[in-house]
Amino acid sequence: MTSLLEQVNQHLLRIDELVNDASPITAPEKWHVGIDLGTADIQTVVVDGCGVPIAAFLDWADVVRDGVVVDYVGACRIAREQLLKVEQKLGVSVEQAITSYPPGTDPRISINVVESTGIVVSHVIDEPSSVAELLQIQQGAVIDVGGGTTGTAIISGGELVTSLDEPSGGRHVSLTIAGGLGIDMDEAEQHKRRSHEDPLVAAMAKPVIEKMADIVAGHLAGHQPADMYLTGGGTLIAGFSDIFRKSFPAINVVEFSRALYLTPLAIASYGLMLEGKE
Incomplete structure (x- = not known):
């Protein structure tokens, strides 16, 4: 039986294979979108109803420092572009996503960036707690x-x-x-x-x-x-x-x-x- 840690490692390897692959696929019945606004990069990952990654996009970007967005326009643009790639890859319309924030910072910072794309942040959680x-x-x-x-x-x-x-x-x-x-x-x-x-x-x-x-x-x-x-x-x-x-x-x-x-x-x-x- 595959342990949880082994399963997570398999999913990470899967993301490594998928990242920035825009090839269209048929969307599963259930899927969830997560957006991570990091200091060195912005990542959007989509998992299916079983938690298996089906799409992943990463852009290296210096738009966040110490939990504060220093390039708001740049962060919004990258988040919007990544969500558009998700929609085109899966053939769906993304209406909501989950995001995160560094502990001790204002979660509204991340929420504002994600919601600037026209979608709703359904939930927000601090980064280490999500892991x-x-x-x-x-x-x-x-x-x-x-x-x-x-x-x-x-x-x-x-x-x-x-x-x-x-x-x-x-x-x-x-x-x-x-x-x-x-x-x-x-x-x-x-x-x-x-x-x-x-x-x-x-x-x-x-x-x-x-x-x-x-x-x-x-x-x-x-x-x-x-x-x-x-x-x-x-x-x-x-x-x-x-x-x-x-x-x-x-x-x-x-x-x-x-x-x-x-x-x-x-x-x-x-x-x-x-x-x-x-």
Whole structure:
């Protein structure tokens, strides 16, 4: 029998195959749309009634920083374009979607961007909590490292205990690489994405990742989760999981090979969970 974690990993691999594939398909009877407004990218994922991804679109974009939209027009345009691609791919009219926000920020920021496209936001959930729901975590912590922030959701007895977020993410690694190599941010971003191929880049990223571990340690003060789940594109930087395992030796650290897609998958899948409660 396939475990939940194995199933989620399969869905992440499926998104990796699907992303930005606009080839038309026949829409299933039930489907849910999730829109993730990240610091480094905007992603729209669609899952069917069984939670299997059927469409995914990603645009790298510097329109959100530390949970704040700094390019509102750009964010709205990308969200609108991605939804149009979903409609054309599935041959449907999208009327509502689910979105998310970094803990501690105003959810209206994300809602306003998505609703600017002419659809309704049916539900909004903070990013790490959406992953906790997807993974059906009873006891544990979700660490969501995006482009600009590190978020932590702590779950006990199947209930969210706390959800915190602080500015420190993949963009801060890029800034360190840019300064260290004397290059611009765009080039530094490319080096970061190839960090597993370059020991020098991995070495430059290490102190920033250790800072993220310190942030998470502060979030976990007074809590001792047995398991820690890593999500977000920032967790894919070379050495990330090793540094976190060293920083939290008493906690089982769970990583995902395509963690960049985990939050948008969780946002879309949240619709299934809500549907089950109706």
